[in-house]
Amino acid sequence: MNIHDPAAELRANVAQPFEQARAMPISVYTSESFQALEQDHVFAKSWLCAGRADALKVPGDYLTMEIAGEPVLVLRDRDGGLRAMSNVCRHRMSVLLEGRGNTRVITCPYHAWTYGLDGALRGAPAMDMNKSFCKEANGLPAIRCTDWNGWIMVTLNPDLPEPQDQLAEVDDLVGYLDMSRYVETFREDHLWDTNWKILAENFMESYHLPMCHGATIGGAVDLRRMTCPEGKAGFNYHHILKDDSIALSIAHKDNMTLQGEDRYRTWLMAIYPSLLITLTPGYFWYLCLSPAGPGQVRIVYGGGLHPDFAADPEAETHFATLKGLLDHVNDEDRGCTERVWRGMQGRLANPGPLSHLERPNYEFARWIASRMPEAL
Ligand code: FES
Ligand SMILES: [Fe+2]
Known part of the structure; x- marks a missing residue:
């Protein structure tokens, strides 16, 4: 050995x-x-726990975490569902939200690209002259997330059973x-x-x-x-x-x-x-x-x-x-x-x-x- x-x-x-x-x-x-x-x-x-689902009570409640160095955002969306997504901006890759809180939209603290609670890019100032820019292609990548017995479970692994x-x-x-x-x-x-x-x-x-x-x-x-x-x-x-x-x-x-x-x-x-x-x-x-x-x-x-x-x-x-x-x-x-x-x-x-x-x-x-x- x-x-x-x-x-x-x-x-x-x-x-x-x-x-x-x-x-x-x-x-x-x-x-x-x-x-x-x-x-x-x-x-x-693995499935990791982000805490209790009742910590995110109303739409816009969010918390942030890191999984193996990956910045992750977990939130309660407009329809009352739990969602996890990348917490990294699709522009020049700033981390978006910190800690916990409530927000109506996710606005990047660097150049103000703004995402909805579903992760879709809603606004990006002064991007209309870049011909390759496409709003639809720049949503925040979704991450698997589910409520298991009141626990928020999140994983980067697409293959795990629920x-x-x-x-x-x-x-x-x-x-x-x-x-x-x-x-x-x-x-x-x-x-x-x-x-x-x-x-x-x-x-x-x-x-x-x-x-x-x-x-x-x-x-x-x-x-x-x-x-x-x-x-x-x-x-x-x-x-x-x-x-x-x-x-x-x-x-x-x-x-x-x-x-x-x-x-x-x-x-x-x-x-x-x-x-x-x-x-x-x-x-x-x-x-x-x-x-x-x-x-x-x-x-x-x-x-x-x-x-x-x-x-x-x-x-x-x-x-x-x-x-x-x-x-x-x-x-x-x-x-x-x-x-x-x-x-x-x-x-x-x-x-x-x-x-x-x-x-x-x-x-x-x-x-x-x-x-x-x-x-x-
Ligand atoms: S890095 Fe987010 S808007 Fe520029
Ligand atoms: Fe103990």
Whole structure:
């Protein structure tokens, strides 16, 4: 094996059976060349989440993102549909919109070419003397985009099956909670100093809850009541039963539909590559990750309430309680994941063996390995 080939190191790592699994090789996290492979073979080829569909409520609401370096614009069009398109001007290629907002038209900040919400070019000042110029030929290229259970899913890949087909097993597991009905109450952007996979892996295992989250949710979790099954083709998951010590994490008292343990069960799903969802009968929260170099990760962090709680007259109190808790938990995760990034820079760092509670991490490593091209 060529020790300078992170993909080959990873293939050797995941060739071990789970009973002998170790954390992924360090180079998979730190190498620029592996990061470039991930951009081309993971992020440019997968369904990625741009957040919740209810973040784009009315026509003209938009948000921007980058997929493997590609500037992308997602908006609610005049007919109420979701659309994604290139966020690059067809004139001299300026990026068009930044951040989030609402707009009636998309006007380039450079020379004021103007596009409709359907991406068609509507106006271009002083272009009538160029004989090759054709308005109709200069619309913004469309990008695949769909609403899957309330999630905005976007991909640069024309060949992927629709998310509802590719991720049908998610519905088999958590369809009874109907994610599409949850109401988003916050959405924030963050940048952390760690590799995106360290954060994804942190999310996938609840082994760290008692220690890393000892000051918040750790006490409500019993490692013996945690179930970590084998992963599915497009995602991994585990679930835990929580007691009633945490506000909102169990079913609303007036909810008569959920029975038995379903009232207490929290699901943690990692939709490959980078949509991480915690779903409880009372609330949900999520992270959408994109790498910003090996040592930094861009994060969309959002969440909200099950409709039972959103409709409760005390919804604002519920929300404040929830947000305070989640922020604290997230800070704890930031500490843990940034320490892993720092730790693995050391000469004595070495990937150690995985617990049976880290089965999802093993599944994730195998999925990443399966995306990589064969050795050149
Ligand atoms: S680059 Fe957009 S109008 Fe010139
Ligand atoms: Fe955590």
